[in-house]
Amino acid sequence: MNVRVSPTWLSQAWYGRQTFKTNPICSVANGQIKITVFRENAVGMRSMTTVAQHTGTGCFEIPNSMRAYIHHLQFAKDIVLKVSDQHIEIVAEQPSFAIQYRIDNVKHVEDVHIEPSNEDVALEIGTEDWFHICMTMPQKGILTFDCRAQKRMVTVKHSKNRWGAAIMAREKAPATASFRCRADVVRFCFKSIEQLPAFGTLIFMKCGVLKWQAGFTHVFLAPHE
Numbered sequence: 001m002n003v004r005v006s007p008t009w010l011s012q013a014w015y016g017r018q019t020f021k022t023n024p025i026c027s028v029a030n031g032q033i034k035i036t037v038f039r040e041n042a043v044g045m046r047s048m049t050t051v052a053q054h055t056g057t058g059c060f061e062i063p064n065s066m067r068a069y070i071h072h073l074q075f076a077k078d079i080v081l082k083v084s085d086q087h088i089e090i091v092a093e094q095p096s097f098a099i100q101y102r103i104d105n106v107k108h109v110e111d112v113h114i115e116p117s118n119e120d121v122a123l124e125i126g127t128e129d130w131f132h133i134c135m136t137m138p139q140k141g142i143l144t145f146d147c148r149a150q151k152r153m154v155t156v157k158h159s160k161n162r163w164g165a166a167i168m169a170r171e172k173a174p175a176t177a178s179f180r181c182r183a184d185v186v187r188f189c190f191k192s193i194e195q196l197p198a199f200g201t202l203i204f205m206k207c208g209v210l211k212w213q214a215g216f217t218h219v220f221l222a223p224h225e
Contacts, residue, residue, distance in 0.1 A: 001056030044185035117206035177204035
């Protein structure tokens with residue numbers, strides 16, 4: 001499998017050189033490349049997708065060494081990832097020089113997907129306003145997200161009443177829904193994202209997950225038990 005992609009986009013999609021307990025994964029199929037990053041296994045997950053030229057399809061773990069190396073290739077408009085059963089070759093070509101680097105012991109995995117339901121409760125909210133709210137959330141504690149049937153307001157409250165916020169949706173909620181999650185997980189997933197549509201969709205999923213999507217960016221938060 002070969003895929004051509006911008007190293008700048010890759011770095012943004014996988015949070016630069018930040019390390020994780022669970023490695024991010026890369027999925028390539030249908031003319032697109034998707035990077036999925038996890039907060040402590042599966043309590044929080046963010047995926048970003050972009051159009052890409054590729055031959056072949058597949059999904060593999062992204063080792064820290066690969067992210068660290070591509071951080072040094074930000075000067076290139078695009079690079080080529082050549083993925084085989086055993087290794088990944090990273091190729092950067094410029095008018096007067098070329099660089100090739102190989103990473104061994106690549107681990108192939110299955111892509112992660114959470115199926116929607118007709119019983120999901122979805123509300124459109126302003127993207128910029130939502131990120132302003134997320135930036136001011138406490139780093140610790142539990143947050144509760146609530147919406148009420150036939151009301152436009154979505155509220156977020158901190159477990160110790162230290163903080164709270166509300167945001168107006170474009171339309172009234174079709175049903176009442178609630179979700180609880182760790183504050184640090186929300187703060188982690190909602191950062192370092194640029195050039196998004198003016199409105200995103202906040203979805204209280206029937207399976208218990210809270211999903212947010214805007215354009216080709218999706219965030220999934222697992223409920224706090």
